């Protein structure tokens with residue numbers, strides 16, 4: 634069944650999610666690099682493929698898109714149409730995130746999550762990066 638409005642809403646939302654997808658990660662990585670933290674990107678050998686890995690500090694960071702990972706913020710709201718489709722899908726993403734985080738913690742990693750809405754302006758990005766740098770450093 635094709636619902637024009639909901640598919641239009643969906644593709645608009647997806648397009649904006651796609652466009653914003655990688656830039657916040659890159660900006661955050663750059664800011665943390667400026668804070669003299671050493672990291673690796675997209676560690677594919679670890680559960681959930683964390684965006685940033687700080688081996689020396691035993692810490693991984695996920696940079697999560699608010700929509701796909703269900704953040705409790707305006708950008709994380711599920712679409713009002715086709716909820717039978719979206720709600721289970723978004724819930725499955727959240728469940729998967731939780732499972733991967735649990736696995737990582739069991740492996741001894743400290744897991745930090747950053748949301749895209751925490752990086753969406755220059756000021757917020759810098760504030761978030763400073764707070765993260767302090768938290769990463771406070772690890773082992």
Ligand SMILES: [Zn+2]
Pocket residue numbers: 699704705706707708709748749750751
């Ligand atoms: Zn958010």
